[in-house]
Amino acid sequence: MERKVREAKAERERLLREREERLMEEQRRQKEPLRTHTDTLKANAHTEERTQISSTNHTLEGVPLSLTLDFDLRAHVESLGHNVSGCMGVNLSSRRCGGFLTKRGGRVKTWRRRWFIFDLDHQRLAYYTELDEKKLKGVIYFQAIEEVYYDHLRTAATSPRPSLTFCVKTYERLFFLVSHSAEAMRIWMDVIVTATDEHSRY
Template structure:
């Protein structure tokens, strides 16, 4: 170490820097075309050249940005963007118009439905009023008809029901002016009367010939399919018979002979019957009325 320090001395930082600058200066002097001005050195020249290059690039860039091609492309982009915005605006306006139209159609449909419902209810109310008025007229007509029937009840007979046990039916009919001997359509005894009559059905309004039997002992008016009296078709009890009268109002449905039609009114229904002759009809009416125990208008 001692010999090393004596023979050669280590260079410090300043000495290294000075030697580098001296070396660079020598290279510049030896290079051809070098500027030997004391005010210019290589470091400054390189710095100036770098700054000049950057400035020229910036100028070129600005010039290229303002070129006609770039301006044209920018204008085309703006036009396309405007067209796209106009298209979107038109679509939005069309959708808005469609929504408004749909809303108006919906409101119109609701209004029409309400109007139809109102008209339907008005028609129903009108029909209800008409039906009520019609039923009221029918009721009034029925009341008037019943009053008229009551006033015209038994127009061809002047007899009241007879409940005597010793009552002679044949004698009673003969003393009333009927000629039983010449009337071949009835068979009359002291307690019974038999003969054919045509009767209208209850549910089915058809006319059928039936054999009727008026029996004061059984206190019934029965009718059979034939004169053998084996097939009973119906029974009318004396207590149910209220009135016997001629069918002045022609209420019998499609009577075979309206002039020979008379009625036997009971609590449940009205029996319409057609006799084969006028005399037979009068005899049957006077016979049946003697058993009309349901007729209490003049009874005490």
């Protein structure tokens, strides 16, 4: 158990370092277009407008939505067309999303029901034994999440509900999660994808 805690702490520190480096790089990139914008302002208004648009696109590209200022998770999910208030079993606020999902184990491939919390303030997706959030079973830090996708073919043989199964891919592991309904699955996928830079591809 102590070894697992040490490994988790080491992994967290590594991911936090990577995140800090990424943020510093992003801040450096944001300053460059700002200097360009200042120079262009001296030239003419037409060029200034073009540079401003280019700068805005550059700074937003590749940045996870969860890191943007004043990001409202619930408002974002509702803007995608989801009926959040009508979806039972998914508790969604401006900063957190909670609900039960069935997760496949890592080494032992059994399916267990876990209480998941997607937390913007702590930048992590944590899962617990029960809703009271006392017994933490595991953590997926946002920095480690690469992509979120639906792949019923891969899980059809083992999943208790293949059509409601989706995948969360991290640097080191592939998590298979099962929701209780199709709408809840779509909401969870759109929530988790905000922790990645996938939104910039669409």
